[in-house]
Amino acid sequence: MTESIVSVFRALIFIVIALALCGLIFSVAGYSAPDMFRAIIDGAFLRTGALQQALRWGLPLFITAAGVVISFRAGYFNIGAQGQFYIGAICAAFAADWLNGLPAFIVIPACFLAGMTGGALWAMWPGILRLRSGADEVITTLMGNFLAVIVLIYVTSGPLKDPTGSGQQASSRPLDAAYRISTSYGVSPTIIAIAVLVGIFMWLLVNRTAFGVLSGLAGRNATMVTWQGARLWNIGLASFIISGALAGLAGTVELMGPNGRLASGFLPAHGFTAILIALVANLSIVGTAIVALFFGGLASAALYLPVIAGLPSSAIDIINAAIALFITAKSNIVDRFLRNWRKRGWTT
Amino acid sequence: MSEEKQTVLECRDVGVRYGDVVALSGVSISFARGRIHAVVGQNGAGKTTFARAISGLVSPDTGEIRIDGRILPTGNVNQARQAGVELVHQSFALPPSFTVAEAMQFGAADGRIYSRRGLESRWQTYLDNLNVNVKAGQRIRDLPVETLQSVEIARALVSDARLLILDEPTAVLSPEGAQKLFERIRHLKDVGVTVIVILHKIREVLAIADTVAVLRGGMLVEGPVECSGINAEKLAELIIGPAARPLEDDQKAALTGSLDTAHAHLAQSVDQAAVEPVLKLTAVSTRPDSDGPPLEDIDLVIRPGEILGLAGVEGNGQRTLVRAISALAETSEGKITIEGLDVTRASLQTRRAAGLRVIPFERNVEGLSLTSALWENWSARELLQRPLLSMVRPTELRQRCGTALDAWEVHYSNVTQHAGSLSGGNAQKVILSREMDEQARLIIAAQPTRGLDIGATAFVWDSLNRARARGCAILLISSDLDEIMDICDRVVVMLSGRVVGTFTPPYDLADIGAAMTGVSK
Structure with a gap:
């Protein structure tokens, strides 16, 4: 218990330091730091509609991040969430295109099935390569990302091209409104329900199944579970497939919800933000939900930065990057600080 | 004082x-x-x-x-x-890619610049003075442990300790x-x-x-x-x-350390030839791999209530044998049965279900996941006997783990603490508590007392003896001949992947030693 409290504190300290640093940088660059903070807090949570926007960005991120948690816990660094997200969206778009005209209660589940299967398959081949021949999954999943971007460009400018498109950005024909699960505004009960279901199932999988305990052990020491009689093939491949399927699910949600169409190069940072979220949350599902909403809030705040603080909206990328930097740079100083704190009996 | x-x-x-x-x-x-x-x-x-x-x-x-x-x-x-004050660590701390001279200079760090040859000649004299028989140009990774330790000590003395x-x-x-x-x-x-x-x-x-x-x-x-x-x-x-x-x-x-230990319990060992063996290896061979010589034509029988000792100079196939029994090395020829069940092609999971338990060689790598909680380590064996998606109740597992660890006299403060926070003897007890349960029929104990102090060693021996009294068959692999001669009912010696000798009490140290080095026959 104390372990997880400390890790949340640790993450919070890092985020505060990162924000302070950004404030410093922006004020040196001639912007107003207090305005920046106000824009972030307002834009993320306080303004009317801000919370909805936070959910709009946060829920798909949570779905992908939950998948990342599953593979990272098992010790496989599937950093291909972005590619699996794209392939999932592409497969769902194809399904919607082929089944166009059929009633929504058939098309929507079929799209979800197609999207999850697509994402799962896109994670499966690096998984098989890793487990069969030891090919580093970091390399193969990263390659998978690049491939998926190319496939997306091809699909949006070829098979699914919208002939009436503006030409600025290649995209598919918009989905029939009957097949959409939310408006362009972004949140709907369906999406919330999907995210909640994912949350419940993944929490159960991680915390209440033999798979959860064993994959956690395998992630920390694969040799040990092998000597206990585990087949890494089963645990490992299942982790890849689940994590890919969730990224594909998030892709489907984005396609059939807020986006409504497949656009070349849409949401290019989704998968990487999800990885960041999973790491900040220390690979816990509950933590992932909280952190995903926080990052959803930041994404929503990006819209307010230009209005309130006069900053370009891409400033939010700088803030994200600063947080990533601080979280990943396992600071000895902060860790020692927290350890001393604990040693003195600050927590029981 | x-x-x-x-x-x-x-x-x-x-x-x-x-x-x-x-x-x-x-x-x-x-x-x-x-x-x-x-x-x-x-x-x-x-x-x-x-x-x-x-x-x-x-x-x-x-x-x-x-x-x-x-x-x-x-x-x-x-x-x-x-x-x-200088400390020489239990596990050596010199960088493996350094030459001896570089490692010594690293400790001295006087800020001067040397040519390679100058550096080597400088330290060669120093090492010679300390009677350390090593070439200053040799790489640390190429040194045998004894020399390595001498170099460690020499390095510690550089700064006038x-x-x-x-x-x-x-x-x-x-x-x-x-x-x-x-x-x-x-x-x-x-x-x-x-x-x-x-x-x-x-x-x-x-x-x-x-x-x-x-x-x-x-x-x-x-x-x-x-x-x-x-x-x-x-x-x-x-x-x-x-x-x-x-x-x-x-x-x-x-x-x-008195060598003339009595084999009190051995006199009573009944004629067990009639009893169905728990483990039987018939002409087992394996393919060569990176883990030492392959097995060649191994015949081995362990009966219930018997501790079979496996002696041999390290690296003569003991590891491969344990891996073959545990389905972690493929048996290319021959047959393995556990409790009469042919498991030659069966997975470790199946073999464990048949009663196989393994206390592996490397406690901290193969036996425990040091950064995982004690209860996770403890429950791994059991969870692997269930379907992957079966539900578990962590609170219940933690409770049962706590009870088991208490029964095995493990000193720990909480079952959620990391296995790495335990000392060697306690860590080994966690493994024992997992591998020596009531359903165990065949226990492979690979170097179970290595690095343990006398209290923990006695504890391990005691546990093995108790399991033996329950009717378990035990294979004890050890490089400590005192230990083997003291608690085993029978001893086999391995050399280059073959069984080269079988001994029964009273043991003769010289005979076993000769078999180990291959000078007999």
Whole structure:
């Protein structure tokens, strides 16, 4: 218990330091730091509609991040969430295109099935390569990302091209409104329900199944579970497939919800933000939900930065990057600080 | 100690805590200059922590440490080094890719620039003076352990160490190597270096040390007392403490190192040829792999209630044999049966379901996941016998783990603590509690007492004997012939992947030794 409290504190300290640093940088660059903070807090949570926007960005991120948690816990660094997200969206778009005209209660589940299967398959081949021949999954999943971007460009400018498109950005024909699960505004009960279901199932999988305990052990020491009689093939491949399927699910949600169409190069940072979220949350599902909403809030705040603080909206990328930097740079100083704190009996 | 010898090191009320675990508490002790002091105790008694506190690697929470009467700022390796304190670690710390000369220079770091040849000749003289038989140009990774240790000690002496601390230096050495080390230590004493040596074999303490101090449960229970005034039995009692179960005579004898141990229980071993064997290997061969020589034509039978010892110089196929029995190395020819069930092609999961249990060679790699919680480590075997998606209740598992660990006398504070926070003996007990359950039929114990102190060693032997009394078949792999001859009902010797000899009691050390090295026949 104390372990997880400390890790949340640790993450919070890092985020505060990162924000302070950004404030410093922006004020040196001639912007107003207090305005920046106000824009972030307002834009993320306080303004009317801000919370909805936070959910709009946060829920798909949570779905992908939950998948990342599953593979990272098992010790496989599937950093291909972005590619699996794209392939999932592409497969769902194809399904919607082929089944166009059929009633929504058939098309929507079929799209979800197609999207999850697509994402799962896109994670499966690096998984098989890793487990069969030891090919580093970091390399193969990263390659998978690049491939998926190319496939997306091809699909949006070829098979699914919208002939009436503006030409600025290649995209598919918009989905029939009957097949959409939310408006362009972004949140709907369906999406919330999907995210909640994912949350419940993944929490159960991680915390209440033999798979959860064993994959956690395998992630920390694969040799040990092998000597206990585990087949890494089963645990490992299942982790890849689940994590890919969730990224594909998030892709489907984005396609059939807020986006409504497949656009070349849409949401290019989704998968990487999800990885960041999973790491900040220390690979816990509950933590992932909280952190995903926080990052959803930041994404929503990006819209307010230009209005309130006069900053370009891409400033939010700088803030994200600063947080990533601080979280990943396992600071000895902060860790020692927290350890001393604990040693003195600050927590029981 | 009110002797008029000069005190070189004085500790007052030193205490160290790691999180919730008290590693050392209220240790007040002083050591006289120019002598050899032994510090002994069971695993987890605080020996290594004590060494680390003195050498500045850990900072004590209470107390003070004085060198030559001056207070040593704690938790600072450089300060300790300047005061003349050097620690030689239990596991070696020299960079493997360095040459000997580079490693030595790394410790000295005088800021001057040398050519490769200049560096090597500089250190060659130094090493020669210390009687370290090594070429300064050799790479650390190419050195045998004995030489490596000598180099470690030589490196520690570079900076004019006046107090040298050796943490379990004999753990990695052969008996011969240990003799050489002891000569080296005596030589150091002659040139005026004070040596504190942490040991856990009583025989070695009495062979080398002038005084001995005993730690138990993080506290000083005795000493330093003159070794001339104490005998092995008394020392064993001090180390284990009054609470432990009394040692059987043969255990005590083996622990204190007298070779003529009685094989009391062997006389009663009935004729078991008629009993169906638990494990049977028929002409088993494996393909070559990176883990030592392949098995060739191994025939092996272990019957219920029997401990079969597997002796041999390390690296002669023992590892492959254990892996073949555990389905981790593929059997290319032959047949393996467990309890009459042909498992030649079966997975480890199936074999474990048939009653196979394995205490692996590498406790910290193959046996436990050090960064996972105790309860996770403990429940892994059981969870693997269920479908992957079956539901588990962690609270229930934690409770049962706690009960099991208590029953096995593991010292831990919480089942959610990491396995890596336990000492070697306690970690091994966690493995025992997992692998020696009631359903176990065949227990493969690979080096189960390596690196353990006498209390934990006796505990392991006791557990093996109890499992044997329950009717388990046990295969004990050990490089300690004393251990094998003491507790095994039968001994086979492996050489280059083959079984080259089978021995029954009374054992002849010379015969077994000859078989191990291949000079017989």
